Amino acid sequence: MDESLLRKAKMIFLRRCLCIFGLIGFASSAVGQVQQNALLFQNNGEAFAAAQELPLAIKVESVKKAAFYGQDEIAVYASLEARGKRKVEEFVNAFSLDEKQTQKLLLAANGDLQRLRREVDSIGDNKSKSEAELVASLVKTLSEIYEDNSLLSSVLSNILSPEQRKNYDKIKQQRRLRYRTAILQANISDLEKILPLTSEQRSQFLKYAEEAIDLIDGQIDVQTPERAVEIFPFNLSKSELEKFLDQQQIDLLIGQFGGDRN
Amino acid sequence: MVMCCRIKNRRSVLRLLASGVLLLNFQCLGAAQFEDQPMELRVDRAPVKVQDSQMKYYRNYATVEKALVRRVCKLTAEQEQSLETIDDRWLETIHKENLNEPKPLGAGLPQQLGRRAVMLRPRSVYAMLEFVANEIEEQIKTFLDADQSKAFQDELAARAEFRRQANAAVFVAIIDQHVYLRDEQRERLQKLIAENPEIEKQAWKMFVSNRNWFPAISNLESVLDPAQIAALPVWNKVSFPAIQFDLQSVNERNHKTIER
Numbered sequence: 001m002d003e004s005l006l007r008k009a010k011m012i013f014l015r016r017c018l019c020i021f022g023l024i025g026f027a028s029s030a031v032g033q034v035q036q037n038a039l040l041f042q043n044n045g046e047a048f049a050a051a052q053e054l055p056l057a058i059k060v061e062s063v064k065k066a067a068f069y070g071q072d073e074i075a076v077y078a079s080l081e082a083r084g085k086r087k088v089e090e091f092v093n094a095f096s097l098d099e100k101q102t103q104k105l106l107l108a109a110n111g112d113l114q115r116l117r118r119e120v121d122s123i124g125d126n127k128s129k130s131e132a133e134l135v136a137s138l139v140k141t142l143s144e145i146y147e148d149n150s151l152l153s154s155v156l157s158n159i160l161s162p163e164q165r166k167n168y169d170k171i172k173q174q175r176r177l178r179y180r181t182a183i184l185q186a187n188i189s190d191l192e193k194i195l196p197l198t199s200e201q202r203s204q205f206l207k208y209a210e211e212a213i214d215l216i217d218g219q220i221d222v223q224t225p226e227r228a229v230e231i232f233p234f235n236l237s238k239s240e241l242e243k244f245l246d247q248q249q250i251d252l253l254i255g256q257f258g259g260d261r262n
Numbered sequence: 263m264v265m266c267c268r269i270k271n272r273r274s275v276l277r278l279l280a281s282g283v284l285l286l287n288f289q290c291l292g293a294a295q296f297e298d299q300p301m302e303l304r305v306d307r308a309p310v311k312v313q314d315s316q317m318k319y320y321r322n323y324a325t326v327e328k329a330l331v332r333r334v335c336k337l338t339a340e341q342e343q344s345l346e347t348i349d350d351r352w353l354e355t356i357h358k359e360n361l362n363e364p365k366p367l368g369a370g371l372p373q374q375l376g377r378r379a380v381m382l383r384p385r386s387v388y389a390m391l392e393f394v395a396n397e398i399e400e401q402i403k404t405f406l407d408a409d410q411s412k413a414f415q416d417e418l419a420a421r422a423e424f425r426r427q428a429n430a431a432v433f434v435a436i437i438d439q440h441v442y443l444r445d446e447q448r449e450r451l452q453k454l455i456a457e458n459p460e461i462e463k464q465a466w467k468m469f470v471s472n473r474n475w476f477p478a479i480s481n482l483e484s485v486l487d488p489a490q491i492a493a494l495p496v497w498n499k500v501s502f503p504a505i506q507f508d509l510q511s512v513n514e515r516n517h518k519t520i521e522r
Binding site for chain 1: 322326327329330333334416417420421424425427428429431432434435438439440441442448466467470472489490492493494500508516517518519520521522
């Protein structure tokens with residue numbers, strides 16, 4: 001074989017080998033770049049997700065802070081737990097409950113507390129509600145814990161005998177009555193800031209208030225307790241109001257709270 | 263002069279302090295030698311102009327108090343005329359003349375020199391409201407004879423007592439909802455709270471509308487059991503002075519007071 005031809009064939013082979021290696025190198029670097037980019041993209045995605053979660057964490061803390069008035073969550077739970085136990089103790093003393101009934105009530109009180117904890121824990125999941133809505137909801141749950149619609153109240157109703165339940169209703173009624181009377185007295189006191197009353201007139205006002213207390217039952221809105229004072233004077237006829245108020249005072253009452261008296 | 267001094271070393275600092283003390287001494291000694299009146303350190307920061315809402319508050323308060331005295335006492339024509347002198351001009355004068363509250367200085371060089379030193383500090387808006395309200399009542403009493411004055415004072419005292427007891431009853435009812443008081447506890451608590459001057463000034467409606475808020479009441483442990491104390495919502499101790507709401511309410515469109 002011609003030596004020059006052989007050299008030429010070697011050169012071509014080498015050139016092709018180099019070309020193939022070059023292509024392989026380029027391809028591998030391209031794959032590496034793609035992998036690197038993918039990793040970077042993944043990292044960016046995680047960072048993005050973390051950035052998304054950061055305001056959420058702040059929101060959760062903010063809701064807790066507002067609902068708990070800046071107090072430590074654990075301290076709030078401890079206080080509520082003590083309140084639950086105290087309430088159960090009250091029932092045990094009032095109705096001479098046995099150990100089994102007591103345990104049921106304690107479990108129910110604990111259930112109410114757990115319900116609150118779950119609501120607190122799920123603040124972050126509730127993305128559709130605004131911060132203010134979440135605070136309002138939590139404050140409401142806090143206010144109503146162990147109250148009429150609670151698990152504790154429901155279990156108590158189940159374990160009491162009819163006689164015990166009657167006594168329980170009586171205790172609740174007395175407590176409500178005291179509460180309403182106090183609200184009415186405070187209302188009359190506030191009314192005196194615009195409408196002066198003599199001691200005698202005040203006594204008359206109180207007398208009518210006590211007589212009308214059942215009438216007002218259910219009408220004292222928790223959110224607007226000042227409305228209580230609007231209710232009872234206007235359930236009296238003008239001739240009844242005239243027995244203890246003068247014309248100027250009656251005119252002010254009508255002018256301030258509306259109403260139509262004959 | 264002080265600002266111009268450059269503090270180079272510790273000796274300079276001491277010299278500076280010594281000169282300051284000397285300067286203060288000379289001023290006080292000078293006052294002690296030449297003045298018989300109480301020394302006054304005046305801090306005038308309070309606004310001179312009476313704010314509209316403040317003026318409305320004073321006017322309403324005066325109207326209600328005048329209406330009360332008319333219902334308690336049978337006034338002569340002369341006394342009626344005197345009552346009319348409690349007008350906007352009088353209220354504004356009382357306000358302007360009493361913007362600052364004299365407070366005796368508790369310690370310091372003036373006291374060591376045997377001087378009666380007072381510092382005039384500006385009253386807060388709410389302190390002004392209370393002060394002028396008190397002045398209105400005092401002014402009304404000056405127009406009355408001894409019997410009338412006593413009757414008026416008795417009515418004021420009865421009204422204050424009723425307010426105290428009513429507010430206390432609301433707070434007892436709130437506490438009762440939290441810790442289930444016994445009858446004897448309820449009575450003792452009513453007494454304890456009614457004696458607290460701060461509770462009387464609280465806006466009870468705020469505490470009724472949110473059961474998680476709680477007024478700061480001292481000495482509760484003297485009435486409640488430890489278990490009850492633990493059950494109280496201690497995390498929400500807040501204060502809502504009623505006078506703030508009273509001041510806001512005078513600006514409400516439908517706010518009215520008795521006319522006469």
